[in-house]
Every structure is written in structure tokens, then in C-alpha cells.
Amino acid sequence: MSERWLSVEEIAAYLGVSKDTIYAWISKKSMPARRIGRFWKFKADEIDEWVHSGGAAEKDGQGKAT
Template sequence: MARAHASHRHPPTTPEVMTISDLAVYLQMSQSSLYKLVQRGSVPGHKVGRHWRFHKVSIDGWLQECSAKAARPTKK
């Protein structure tokens, strides 16, 4: 009896340098919302020619920083 082999798929890895569409998937947000944040300078990234590029390490650090700010109690 032939045995069916299940294909073992590994989750796709996040590239070290991401495009705007890669980053939108990584952050689970729309590209248009992400563009607004990028244009405000809220997201760490670099323009290469006409295209934005984002280093995963910088994005992960930025996310940690955002989480830390959100966890701080507000002063009255």
C-alpha cells in the first residue's frame, strides 16, 4: 500500500531587509496605513531610489520601544 507523504512546509521566514509589502504583512496592517506612518517618520526605514526598505532588526527594536511606551503609566 502506497503511503501518502504529507509535505512539511516551514513557515516563510521574514527577510532581513523588507519592502513595504513585506513589512505590511509582518506588522499585519494595510500598506496604505503603513505608508502614512512611514511618511510621518514614525517607522524606521530608508529610501533606496524610489523604494522604501526596512531592516528587520530596526523594526523589531521599534516595536519593543512602542510596547514599552504603551506599558508606561501616564502622568497627570
Template sequence: MQTVAQVQTAEPWVSVEEVALHLGVARDSVYRWIDAKGLPAHRIGKLWKFKLSEVDDWVRAEGANEAQARAKPVCRNSTRKKK
């Protein structure tokens, strides 16, 4: 059984909004990094939850590096009629 001291020192789960604030980025970036770059996240029902220590380790390992796994630009055909 855990003691009161162990319960109080356990790292809390945080939300997407809290991770975005912690990293100084938009919430959309957090969702994009979960899908494209493996940001450590845990799905609990409809919500994503995080341990900030895991997020910090991921950042230090250059998980957020934009040079890595950068998607190729999408080429779109122009819908304008040529004269």
C-alpha cells in the same frame, strides 16, 4: 573581505509589502507610520526598504502606539444648505 558565512547571515532589506505582512497591517499604515511616526525606513530610489530588526525595535519602543502623536480630527464644514 567578507566570508561566505558573513554574507549569508546579513539581514536582508525588505519591502513595504513584507513589513506590512510581518506586522499584520495594511501597506497604507506602513506609509503613514513612515511619515507621521518615524518608522525606520530607507529610501532607495523610488522604493522604501527596511530592516525587520529595526522595525521590531521601533514597535517594542511603542512607535506604533496610536495614543502617541495622534492627529487632531479634521473639522469639515458641511456643504449642505441649511433649510
């Protein structure tokens, strides 16, 4: 049986971030997502690979305290 598609709410909870962060990552960081009608859907294994490859990482020098 194949893995089910996750919603924005579910993937945000899975990663521990807000829905707004998910939408920003889709547009700015090429987060792997599929548009199905008006909804975004995700596969957890694709998201895991994206995170492990540094897709969600801050750019050098950004977000660090000085």
C-alpha cells in the same frame, strides 16, 4: 550573513497591517525606513525595536472606544 532588506509589502505582512498604514507610519511616526531609489526598504530588527519602544502605539485617548 546580514539580514536582507524587506519591501513595503513584506513589512506590512510581517506586522499584519496595510501598505497604507506603513506609509502613514513612515511620515507620521518616524518608522525606521530607508529610501532606495523610489522604493522604501526596512530591516526587521529595526522595526521590531521600533514597535517594542512604542513607535506604532496609538496616542493617549485616540482609537479607544468610549
